[in-house]
Amino acid sequence: MGKRVRAARRAKGMNIATLAGLIGRSKGWMSMVENGQTPLDKRQDIAAIAEVLEVSADTILGEPADDINARLPSVNLVRLREVLHEYSLDDPPDVPVRPLDQTAADLRTLDDQLRRTDYDAMMRTLPGVLDELHAGAHLPEPARSEALRQLITACGLAVIVMRHFGHSDLAWISGDRSRQAAVWLGDPVWDAAAAYQRAHARSSANRSRALLATPRIVDELEPHIGDDPMAHQVHGMLRLSAALAQQVSGDHDEARRQAEEAARLAARFEIPDDPNAWELFGVSNVGVWRTTLAVEAGDPAAAMRISDQVNTAALASKNRKAALHMDRFRALHMLGRDKLAGRELQKAERLSVAQVRHSPLIQETVRDMTAIKDPVLRGVAWRMGVI
Structure with a gap:
């Protein structure tokens, strides 16, 4: 040994x-x-x-090790679960609310931690911020509206973390809380932002009503965009969501049209990949999405061709970089190039462990490859708990 x-x-x-x-x-x-x-x-x-x-x-x-298991990544969700289950906008926690510029600074830090996949650090801060912003929704204006905008942002962060750790129930509650905050706010752009978060609270394979509604929602948003850069970024991300909705519904032509429109929107920005853009909408992130769409369309050659053109250095998030490698893994497996596929999955895992190991689509693909003897791929499969 x-x-x-x-x-x-x-x-x-x-x-x-x-x-x-x-x-x-x-x-x-x-x-x-x-x-x-x-x-x-x-x-x-x-x-x-x-x-x-x-x-x-x-x-x-040197032999099967059925009784030795890898440790799946985990994070302490007790406080976050308590906030989402115990409180609502109608029944907020009785906590003091700091000046909202301080909670806004916390949200910027939380977003940075998410991009670096520092989930433990996020869980030390996010539940308390959610407490405050629920209470802040009852402040007099203009603080009330600012608290609601921040609550939508905070819930969006929670959606992503919960998805990465396989807690789709909490992700859905977070997405729905975002929707409720948007209703209270009454701003069409933030309503669309919340709709995006809710659409991605569950895997696209579920074809949730929230995801399938995005083609309609993005069209309804257009008259309200104006000159606000965030509004254009929300518009772009919803176009990509609409493309995914059409793709999983089998309408490949409409999915292509929506994705091409998103690419045109991204190309108009002075900074192609602004690290401060809402949900990182930009040229490179559009490339990641189009790679996903090509895989979903069953066109792995196109997926590899599109992904080769993505400037990964411009992606300001380890999560998005990992997503690209995960889709390249799927595409290469579809092409029968399993050894190279294993290397892509290993790259993704190194960037965002929880995102890879808790992904149902990746788990299913790896399960289909367990007869492969490649040690790299078998190592990933073992760490995922598939073998």
Whole structure:
């Protein structure tokens, strides 16, 4: 077993001291394991070594390891669940509300943490901000409207986190709370922004009514856009959502038309990929979406061609970069190039672990590939709990 550990470590290009440190063991202990001088007989150690070296446990054991499981990423959702379940706009928590420029600063920090996939840091702040903004919805104007806009933003962040950790129930509650806040606010642009969040609270495979409504909602938004850059960005993201809605409904021509319109909108902006754009609407993010649409249309060659043109350096979010690699993984699998597909999935996992390991579509594709002997792919499959 020690020889297999050494081989996997060298294949990864990692020195023995680094491996020992990452699993919480001494360099001397690790050296004795590799030299066969001490047994590797604890499931916890085997699992930890396999995770760090990005291989499956059976690669270390040299035989099936059905009783050794990787740790799925998790985050403490107790407080967030409490806020969403216990309170509503009609019945807010009895908490003081700080000046709203302070909660706005918190939201900017939370957005940055989401882009870096620092979910633990988010959960230390997001529940309290949601508490305050529920209460803030009862302040006199203009603070009331500002609190509602911020609440829609906060709920949008919660939707993404909950989706990434497989909690579609909480994602849906967050999306619906966003919708309720938009109703209270009465602003067509923010109403459309909330509709976008609700549309993506569940996987597109569910063909939720919220997603299927986006073609109508984006058309209703157009008369209200004006000169506000955010309104144009919301418009663009809803065009992409409408394209996805049409794609999962089987209308490929209309999906293509919606995506092309989104691309035209993105090309009009002075900054092609503004890191401050709403939901990162821009040329590169449109490219990520069009890659997804090509995969959903069953055209993997087009998906690879489109994805090759995406400037990933311009994507200001590890989540969006991971999404691109996930779609390239699916496209390459469709093309029968499973070894390369495994490398794409590994790249995605390194960027956004929870997003990859909790994705039902990725899980299903990996499950279909478990007969593949490629160690990289088997390592990802093991860490996902598929094998």
